[in-house]
Amino acid sequence: MSGSAVLLQFLNGLAGASSLFLVAAGLSLIFGVSRIVNFAHGSLYMLGMYLAVWLSGPLGFWLAVPLAALGVGLLGCVLEVLLLRRIYKAPELLQLLATFALVLIIKDLILWTWGAEDLLGPRAPGIAGAMSIAGSLFPQYDLFLIAVGPLVFAALHLILTRTRWGILIRAATQDREMAAALGVNQRLLFTSVFALGALLAGLGGALAIPREPANLEIDLSLIADAFVVVVVGGLGSIPGAFLAALLIGEVKAFCIALGYSKLTLAIEFVVMAVVLVLRPWGLLGRPQNEAPASALAAPPLRFASIEKAACAIALALLVAVPAFSGQYALVLLTDILVFALFAVSLHFIMGPGGMTSFGHAAYFGIGAYAAGILVLRSGVPAEIALLLAPLAAAGGALVFGWFCVRLSGVYMAMLTLAFAQIAWSVAFQWDRVTGGSNGLIGVWPPQWLSARTSYYYLALLLCVAGILFLWRALGAPFGYALRAGRDSPLRAEAIGIDVRRQQWAAFVIAGLFAGLAGALFAFSKGSISPETLSVPRSVDALAMVLLGGIQTLTGPVWGAALFTWLQDAVSREIDYWRAAMGAVLLLLVLVLPQGLAGLATRWPSSK
Amino acid sequence: MKYLVLILLALSGSAYSQAIKIGELNSYKVFPAFLEPYKKGWELAVEEINAGGGLLGRKLEIVSRDDGGTPGDAVRAAEELLSREKATVLMGTFASNVGLAVASLANQRKVLFLAAEPLTDKIVWENGNPYTFRLRPSTYMQTAMLIPEAAKLKKKRWAIVYPNYEYGQSATASFKKLLKQAQPDVEFVAEQAPPLGKIDAGAVVQALADAKPDAIFSSLFAADLQKFVREGNTRGLFKSTPVFNLLAGEPEYLDTLRDETPEGWWVTGYPWSEINTPEHRRFREAYEKRWKDYPRAGSVVGYTSVYAVAAAVKTAQSADTGKLIAALKGLEMPSPFGPIVWRTIDQQSTMGAYVGQLARKDGKGVMVNWRYADGAKYQPSDQEIRALRKD
Numbered sequence: 001m002s003g004s005a006v007l008l009q010f011l012n013g014l015a016g017a018s019s020l021f022l023v024a025a026g027l028s029l030i031f032g033v034s035r036i037v038n039f040a041h042g043s044l045y046m047l048g049m050y051l052a053v054w055l056s057g058p059l060g061f062w063l064a065v066p067l068a069a070l071g072v073g074l075l076g077c078v079l080e081v082l083l084l085r086r087i088y089k090a091p092e093l094l095q096l097l098a099t100f101a102l103v104l105i106i107k108d109l110i111l112w113t114w115g116a117e118d119l120l121g122p123r124a125p126g127i128a129g130a131m132s133i134a135g136s137l138f139p140q141y142d143l144f145l146i147a148v149g150p151l152v153f154a155a156l157h158l159i160l161t162r163t164r165w166g167i168l169i170r171a172a173t174q175d176r177e178m179a180a181a182l183g184v185n186q187r188l189l190f191t192s193v194f195a196l197g198a199l200l201a202g203l204g205g206a207l208a209i210p211r212e213p214a215n216l217e218i219d220l221s222l223i224a225d226a227f228v229v230v231v232v233g234g235l236g237s238i239p240g241a242f243l244a245a246l247l248i249g250e251v252k253a254f255c256i257a258l259g260y261s262k263l264t265l266a267i268e269f270v271v272m273a274v275v276l277v278l279r280p281w282g283l284l285g286r287p288q289n290e291a292p293a294s295a296l297a298a299p300p301l302r303f304a305s306i307e308k309a310a311c312a313i314a315l316a317l318l319v320a321v322p323a324f325s326g327q328y329a330l331v332l333l334t335d336i337l338v339f340a341l342f343a344v345s346l347h348f349i350m351g352p353g354g355m356t357s358f359g360h361a362a363y364f365g366i367g368a369y370a371a372g373i374l375v376l377r378s379g380v381p382a383e384i385a386l387l388l389a390p391l392a393a394a395g396g397a398l399v400f401g402w403f404c405v406r407l408s409g410v411y412m413a414m415l416t417l418a419f420a421q422i423a424w425s426v427a428f429q430w431d432r433v434t435g436g437s438n439g440l441i442g443v444w445p446p447q448w449l450s451a452r453t454s455y456y457y458l459a460l461l462l463c464v465a466g467i468l469f470l471w472r473a474l475g476a477p478f479g480y481a482l483r484a485g486r487d488s489p490l491r492a493e494a495i496g497i498d499v500r501r502q503q504w505a506a507f508v509i510a511g512l513f514a515g516l517a518g519a520l521f522a523f524s525k526g527s528i529s530p531e532t533l534s535v536p537r538s539v540d541a542l543a544m545v546l547l548g549g550i551q552t553l554t555g556p557v558w559g560a561a562l563f564t565w566l567q568d569a570v571s572r573e574i575d576y577w578r579a580a581m582g583a584v585l586l587l588l589v590l591v592l593p594q595g596l597a598g599l600a601t602r603w604p605s606s607k
Numbered sequence: 608m609k610y611l612v613l614i615l616l617a618l619s620g621s622a623y624s625q626a627i628k629i630g631e632l633n634s635y636k637v638f639p640a641f642l643e644p645y646k647k648g649w650e651l652a653v654e655e656i657n658a659g660g661g662l663l664g665r666k667l668e669i670v671s672r673d674d675g676g677t678p679g680d681a682v683r684a685a686e687e688l689l690s691r692e693k694a695t696v697l698m699g700t701f702a703s704n705v706g707l708a709v710a711s712l713a714n715q716r717k718v719l720f721l722a723a724e725p726l727t728d729k730i731v732w733e734n735g736n737p738y739t740f741r742l743r744p745s746t747y748m749q750t751a752m753l754i755p756e757a758a759k760l761k762k763k764r765w766a767i768v769y770p771n772y773e774y775g776q777s778a779t780a781s782f783k784k785l786l787k788q789a790q791p792d793v794e795f796v797a798e799q800a801p802p803l804g805k806i807d808a809g810a811v812v813q814a815l816a817d818a819k820p821d822a823i824f825s826s827l828f829a830a831d832l833q834k835f836v837r838e839g840n841t842r843g844l845f846k847s848t849p850v851f852n853l854l855a856g857e858p859e860y861l862d863t864l865r866d867e868t869p870e871g872w873w874v875t876g877y878p879w880s881e882i883n884t885p886e887h888r889r890f891r892e893a894y895e896k897r898w899k900d901y902p903r904a905g906s907v908v909g910y911t912s913v914y915a916v917a918a919a920v921k922t923a924q925s926a927d928t929g930k931l932i933a934a935l936k937g938l939e940m941p942s943p944f945g946p947i948v949w950r951t952i953d954q955q956s957t958m959g960a961y962v963g964q965l966a967r968k969d970g971k972g973v974m975v976n977w978r979y980a981d982g983a984k985y986q987p988s989d990q991e992i993r994a995l996r997k998d
Contacts, residue, residue, distance in 0.1 A: 137843045
C-alpha cells in the first residue's frame with residue numbers, strides 16, 4: 001500500500017467512525033440512564049433516513065436533516081411517555097421485549113408509508129463533489145462527516161459537564177437510586193434522555209442519506225454495530241463510544257484496504273470479544289453496581305399448583321393430538337416443542353442463573369449444524385447424530401461459557417452475542433463443511449421417523465424429557481446453588497459455592513439442551529442455514545422467555561407456544577404481519593408484565 | 608340408468624368445482640421491492656387463465672403464504688400448503704437458501720416444486736432433484752451472458768467485487784473461469800467481498816482504484832449497488848474503467864439509481880419499455896392495464912411461473928405429480944420473452960435475459976444496445992451437468 005492509499009483509507013475509516021458514533025452515542029446515553037437495551041435504536045435511525053429523504057424533496061437537504069432529527073426525537077419522547085415509562089418497574093429486560101416489538105412495528109410502518117423500493121437520497125448541495133487528496137478524489141461530504149462526529153462529541157461533552165441537566169444525567173448514570181433519593185425528577189430525566197438519544201439516532205440516519213439509500217434492511221444491520229460500539233467503549237460512556245467508533249471504523253477500512261474484505265463480516269464482533277475478555281467493562285467503562293433489585297426478592301421457582309395442572313393437561317393433550325388432528329398441527333407442534341426446549345434452556349441460565357444471553361442461538365445452531373454435518377459429511381446414522389449433536393453444542397458452550405461467566409449483566413450478554421456472531425460467520429464462510437450461506441441441504445430423519453406423526457412423537461419425547469430434566473435440576477441443590485450465585489455472589493462464595501464454576505456448569509447444560517433442540521429442528525426441516533444461529537433467532541428465544549415470564553418456572557414453555565403459534569397464524573392471516581406481531585407483543589408487555597405464567601404466580605401465598 | 612347419469616353428473620360437477628391449487632410461498636416482507644411486482648405478475652396470469660375457462664375445466668387457484676425469509680419458516684409454510692391446503696404444486700421462493708430448503712422438502716414429500724426466483728446454480732445442479740424445476744436464468748447463465756462482451760474488450764487486469772454469499776461467490780467463480788477460457792491472458796488483480804447489504808463503499812471503491820484495474824466485474828445489487836455507484840461516481844472510479852454488473856439492468860435495481868445511473872456499464876436486465884415483440888407487447892399492455900404500473904423483472908417471473916404450471920397441467924391432462932413432471936420435462940412454451948424450453952437434463956428453463964449497456968435518459972436509467980440472450984445458449988456441457996447432478 002502506498003502512503004496516499006493509507007491516508008485515504010484512514011479518512012474513509014474516520015468518515016465511517018463519525019456516523020457510527022452518532023448512533024452509538026444515543027444508545028449509550030439511553031442505556032446509561034434508564035438501563036434500557038434499546039433494540040429499536042436502529043429503527044429510529046432508519047426512520048431518520050426515510051424522513052430526511054422525504055423532506056429533502058420539498059425542503060432541500062440542509063433543512064431536511066435537522067427536521068428529520070427533531071421528528072425522530074419527538075417520536076422518542078412520545079414512545080417513552082406512552083410505553084416505556086409504564087414498564088420501568090417490570091422485571092429486567094422486559095423493556096427489551098417492548099423495543100423489539102417496536103422494531104417490528106416501525107419496519108412495517110415505513111414499508112406501508114414509503115413503499116418497498118429503496119430511496120436513494122440527494123447529494124448534499126454545496127458539498128456534492130470530490131476534492132483531490134494525495135492524488136485521489138475524496139468526497140467532500142465525507143470530510144464534512146469527519147468533522148460532524150467530533151463536533152457532536154464536543155457538544156455532548158459540554159452538555160454533560162456544564163449544564164445542570166447534564167450533571168443529573170451523569171448522576172443517574174452512575175447511581176440511579178441515589179439520584180432518585182436526592183430528589184431528581186426521574187420521569188423528566190428519563191423522557192428527555194430518551195428523546196435526546198432518539199434525536200441523535202435520527203440525526204445519524206438523516207446525515208447518512210447522501211451515502212446510502214434509505215432501505216428496510218438498515219435497522220437490524222445497524223443496531224448490531226451500534227451495540228458493539230457502545231459495549232466496546234463502555235456502557236454509558238460517551239468518550240468511550242467515540243473511541244470505540246474510531247477503532248471499529250478504522251479496523252474495517254483497513255481490512256478492506258489490505259484485501260481481507262471477507263473479515264468485515266464479523267470483525268467488529270471479534271474486536272468486541274477481545275476487548276471484553278481483556279477489559280470486562282469496555283475501554284472507558286466503569287464497573288457498575290447493578291444489583292438485580294427485582295431478582296433479590298424473587299421466591300424460589302416452584303410449580304404453582306395451577307401450573308402443575310396446566311402442564312399435566314397439556315402433556316395429555318399432546319400425547320393424544322395425532323389421534324384427532326390434521327397433519328399440519330403436528331408440524332406446528334413439533335416446532336413449538338423444539339422452541340419450548342430451546343426457550344427453557346435459555347431460561348435455565350437467564351432466570352435462576354441471572355446470566356442474560358443475547359447469543360443463545362449459537363448452541364441451537366451448533367447442535368443443528370453438528371447433526372447436519374455428521375449425517376451429510378460423515379455418513380453417521382441420523383439416530384446417532386441426534387445424540388452426538390447436543391454434545392457438540394455443549395462443547396461450544398464449554399468454550400464460550402468459560403469467557404462469558406467472567407462477566408456480568410449486559411457485558412456478559414454482549415459477549416454471548418459476540419460469540420454467537422463469530423459462530424455465525426464461521427458457519428457462513430466455511431463452505432466446505434457448513435455449506436456456506438446456503439447451509440446444509442437434505443438433513444432428513446431415517447425412514448422409520450420420516451412420517452410427520454412419528455417425528456412428532458420423537459420430538460415430544462425428547463423435548464419433554466429435556467424440559468423436565470432442566471426443571472428438576474433447578475429444584476435440586478444444583479439449582480439452589482445457581483440461584484445463590486445470582487442473588488448474592490459474596491454470600492454464596494462464603495458458604496463454599498464456586499459461583500463461576502456453578503455458572504459455567506449451568507451454561508454448558510443449557511448449551512447441551514439448546515443443541516438437542518437445534519438437532520431436532522434440523523431433522524424436522526431437512527435443511528439448515530446460518531440463520532439457525534443468527535441474532536434474530538437469539539432474540540426470538542429471549543422474546544419467548546420474557547413473554548412467558550422470566551420469574552416463573554413454566555413460563556418459557558407457554559411463551560414459546562404462544563410466540564410460535566402467533567407467528568404462524570399472523571403471518572398467514574395478516575398482510576402486515578410483522579406489525580401485527582409487534583402490536584400483540586406490546587399489548588402483552590403492557591397487560592402482563594410478569595409474563596403469561598406470571599398470571600398464575602402473581603400473588604403467591606404470603607409466607 | 609337415470610340414477611347412473613345423475614351420479615355421473617354429480618361426480619363431474621364436484622370435479623369441476625374442485626380447483627387446481629398451487630401452493631405459493633415467498634419472502635414478501637423481507638424482499639418487498641422484488642416480490643410485490645412478482646405477485647402482481649402471478650395474479651395477472653391466474654386471472655387470465657381463469658377468464659379463459661381454467662385448466663381441464665377446473666378453476667386455477669393460488670394459495671399464497673409469506674415464508675418469513677428463513678428456511679425453517681418456509682418449510683413450515685410449505686408443509687401447511689401441502690397438508691392443510693392440499694396444494695398440488697409448490698411454487699415460489701426468492702433467497703437461495705430458502706429455495707434449496709423447499710426443494711429438498713419437495714423431494715422428501717414427493718411433490719412438484721417450481722422454484723421461481725432463486726438464482727443459485729445448486730438448485731438444479733449439485734442439489735438438484737427430480738421434483739424441482741427452476742424458471743429464472745441462473746447465476747451461471749447470467750454471468751455467461753456477459754462473457755462475450757467482456758472478452759471483446761480485451762482488457763487484461765480485472766478487479767472483482769461481489770456480495771459475500773453464495774450468489775456473489777459463484778458469480779465470481781464462473782466469471783473467472785469463463786473469461787479465462789475466452790481470454791487466457793487475463794489477470795485478476797483485486798477481489799472485494801463486502802457482506803451483503805453492508806458494503807463500506809468508500810473503502811471498497813478506494814481499494815479497487817488502488818489496484819489499478821482495466822475493468823471491473825461486479826455482482827452487487829440493491830442497496831450495495833446504489834452505495835457503490837454513488838461512491839464510484841464521486842471518486843471517479845468509473846471514468847475510464849468499464850464495469851460489468853450482473854442484474855443491474857433489472858428495473859428493481861436500476862430504477863433506484865435515477866440520475867446516478869453510470870453510463871456505459873454492461874449489465875443483464877430487462878428493458879421493459881423497449882421490447883416490442885408481439886408476445887411481450889401483449890404482456891406489457893395487459894400488465895399495465897391491470898395494475899396501472901409497468902412490469903419489473905419479477906413480474907415476468909411470477910407471470911411465467913403460473914403459465915408453466917398451466918402448460919404442464921394441459922400437457923399432462925392431469926394434476927398428478929408424476930404426470931406433471933413427465934409433461935414439464937422438455938416442454939416448450941411461450942413466455943413474454945419468447946418461447947422457452949424446460950430442459951430435460953437439469954429441469955432448468957431456457958428463459959433468458961437481456962444484455963445491454965446502461966444510459967441516462969431524462970434523469971432515469973435505461974438499457975441501450977441490448978440484445979436478448981437466450982438461456983439455452985449459456986449452459987455448460989451436458990457432461991459437466993451430469994457430473995454435478997447426483998440423480
